[in-house]
Amino acid sequence: MLDQGQIRTDASSETETYELVVVGAGIAGLNALSAASEYLPKGARVLLVDQKDAPGGMWNTAYDYVRLHQPHPMFTVGDMEWNWRKPRNYLAARDEVQNHLSSSLTPIGAKVALETEFMQTVARCVEIETGQGPMAEIAFHPNGEPGTSKTVLTKRAIHASGLNYxxxxxxxxxxxxxxxxxxxxxxxxxxxxxxxxxxxxxxxxxxxxxxxxxxxxxxxxxxxxxxxxxTNFLNRTKYLPTGMKRWTSGELVSRLFRDLALNFDGDNEDNTLAHVRKNHSTDAGTDNxxxxxxxxxxxxxxxxxxxxxxxxxxxxxxxxxxxxxxxxxxxxxxxxxxxxxxxxxxxxxSFFRDEAVQDPMPILSPNNCVLGINPRDGFHFLTSVVGFFATHLLYRDQLCGRGFYTLDHEALFRKNRNAWVGASAAQAYMNQVIAVQTLPFMLLDRCGLDLDRWYPLPRRMAGLMRMKASATRDIAHCRRTLDRVAGRFGVHAGPLG
Ligand SMILES: Cc1cc2nc3c(=O)[nH]c(=O)nc-3n(C[C@H](O)[C@H](O)[C@H](O)COP(=O)(O)OP(=O)(O)OC[C@H]3O[C@@H](n4cnc5c(N)ncnc54)[C@H](O)[C@@H]3O)c2cc1C
Missing domain, CATH: 3.50.50.60 (FAD/NAD(P)-binding domain)
Incomplete structure (x- = not known):
């Protein structure tokens, strides 16, 4: 579907053109759309396409008693606040999440001329060569009706199909x-x-x-x-304490990721899992x-x-x-x-239920026209975080050549789940540290998905200082670890660009 190697020159001059097309209206696509809308000219023509009948992705079809497992303010689009006054630790229910994600289209629509196409399947999203230079070509059709396909051209496409649950x-x-x-x-x-x-x-x-x-x-x-x-679960009582305990106890979630990242050396995944269970889970006494x-x-x-x-x-x-x-x-x-x-x-x-591994999809097409948010060449195991960071970095021309690593999450997950835990923590922490070195604080502070935002600003600032102080050493460790994982398991893990 995301065949970015294809270079064609037969785009008709009649084809409708956009500044941006986003495929997938889940939290990843919506974060990408929101981030991109900050860089596009006001009123730029933008198209959002999804197979479902409404925004929100999997939150449209998940079981009705599913709730967020993190506090609701940290599950959002950009830094959009939830339009209610529930306690911060309230775990939002399925329909509440879907409503919140849907409501993100209003502020985005105030910046760009947003068109939406729901119940449409994107069958192709490729970079092509046109008379105006490289562009992305998107072909989509009403669900189940491949005979009535429509093709559009766009300067950029973001393909955020999620894990396609x-x-x-x-x-x-x-x-x-x-x-x-x-x-x-x-x-x-x-x-x-x-x-x-x-x-x-x-x-x-x-x-x-x-x-x-x-x-x-x-x-x-x-x-x-x-x-x-x-299954081991991270202890929410410990990591997201309430009331005054936000000042005095708990631990920034970025510190937890650092702990996991530094614990894993590319070879000791079973120890890392035991470390998670003993130090961070709700049920340390088990052998989950x-x-x-x-x-x-x-x-x-x-x-x-x-x-x-x-x-x-x-x-x-x-x-x-x-x-x-x-x-x-x-x-x-x-x-x-x-x-x-x-x-x-x-x-x-729920993850990778299909027997077949998805086709590989590069995170970037040759001329950066298509950004793929996908598990085969993933920037972070949370697609929502990829939507925010990779899009900001792409539009700022800072995604390539900075040392960010991508990882084939799906291949590694299928080969060894515990190695995936260690490697995904190493990648998540390393890419976060590089993002902190690359992006201005004002922008980092607008990532509503950041679980560190649970804690008061002074604790977060102290955490940021500690992160910067050990950045060089920590990045070197994570890089070594990811290179080792790539060699050991024969999966892709390497620097972007
Ligand atoms: C049961 C369950 C509970 C979860 N709970 C949490 C939680 O509490 N907190 C958390 O952070 N994460 C949770 N997750 C993880 C979840 O992956 C994320 O929360 C997130 O919603 C995924 O967003 P996404 O945009 O990547 O994917 P999706 O939500 O799946 O969105 C992708 C969208 O792309 C569309 N699409 C795909 N292919 C095409 C195509 N070819 N053409 C057109 N449209 C297409 C799909 O229709 C879909 O709407 C949970 C996952 C599951 C399964």
Whole structure:
């Protein structure tokens, strides 16, 4: 789709032209659009295209009980404030997030002449050579109607298709006497089957949300959790303390990233994971083996632990009907009978669900006409952060040649998840330090996504000074680490430009 190697010269002079086309109206595309609108001439013609019927990306289609895991002010577009007076630590719900993201189009529309095309699929986004020099060519069509394609030209395109989350499918079982659903159907199914036992399959954020949603609907239900290797969550109580504790306790999140980045040397990923669990997670006493940067409070963990009837550190293979009742078979060979009519909720991996690895997409096309925000050549594991920083840096001509690293997150994640944790922390910290050296403080301070903004300004300023003081040494460590990861796993990690 993002075939940037292609150079063509057949663009018709009749084709509509834009200053900027953004593909993808999730938080990444919206941050990119907002950042770019600061550099474009007032009233510049800009187009935003998305397959969904509204802005907000995955927050349009996620399960209805999903909440932000970070405080809502830190999930935004640019530095746009939320239009309400809820406590800062309030964790916004799905529709609230979607509304907030949608509302970002109003201030953006006051700066540029913004056109939107929803329910449209972009089939091509390439850099081409035209009579006016290199441009990006975008071809899109109404969803499911490839025959009615429209092509436009633009000086710049930002392709922010996110991780393209596909909806999960219910797990397929031999048993005919259990109910198998996806999280999107949990609340309705609980209503339709009062008292039925619930089996949550998957111990990540969706699994934890599903346990909490089930408990909220009916605290007396029998709930089982099949959690595989078990997931570690960053301790929100520790890292985002409330009230006066914001002055006296906790730790800047950038310091946490530094700690992870310096702990990992490119070879010791299992130690790094153990370090996360011991020092930063809600549940240091476990041997949970997965970490995906999810946040959890100590209170949430206590609620979950108190509400669970049983936990399996295993993987579910099948449920089959036996004379004793429906029986679960695990990957380890263990069996366990569940009550008839049990509800199985598929909360297994949201990331890279497809068997096939996405096609490689360079972050930049040869003449910088197309910026690709994608996991194959990623600037940061959070696409929202890429939208903000990579776009500002691109328009300021500071993205290349500064030492920023890109990393093939998807390939590394598929090869070794723990190495991905260490490498993504090293990259995130190193790129942040280089951004701090490159961009003016006034601009850095307008990144609403920065979790350090939770803390009062004096603590943040002190953190910034510490970051600058150790910058040279820290960058050298992160670079060595990422180079080692690239060599060891045969995945791309290297300097941009
Ligand atoms: C269940 C769940 C909970 C999460 N919770 C949090 C959280 O609490 N905090 C947090 O920071 N992160 C969270 N995340 C991570 C999440 O990735 C980010 O929050 C973020 O919303 C992703 O934004 P995005 O713009 O990259 O992708 P998306 O939101 O997926 O947006 C990409 C958009 O691009 C469009 N698109 C893709 N391809 C095309 C095409 N060819 N043509 C047209 N349009 C296209 C899609 O329709 C979509 O609207 C969560 C993820 C999941 C799955």
């Amino acid at each position: 596909a909806l999960a499918q219910p797990l397929a079982f031999s048993s005919k006497s259990v109910v198998s659903i996806i999280p999107q159907d949990l609340r309705m199914t609980l209503n339709m089957h009062p008292g039925a036992a619930v089996v949550v399959v998957g111990g990540g954020k969706t699994g934890m949300d599903s346990v909490l949603a089930t408990l909220a609907a009916d605290p007396t239900r029998r709930i089982s959790l099949i959690q595989g290797r078990g 083996g997965v970490f995906l940067y999810g946040l959890q409070s100590e209170e949430e963990l206590a609620k979950i632990m108190a509400g669970l009837t049983e936990t399996f550190a295993d993987y579910l293979v099948d449920v089959a009907d036996t004379p004793e009742g429906p029986q679960m078979t695990m990957r380890s060979g263990a069996n366990s009978v569940v009550p008839e009519g049990s509800i199985f909720v598929n909360c297994t991996g």
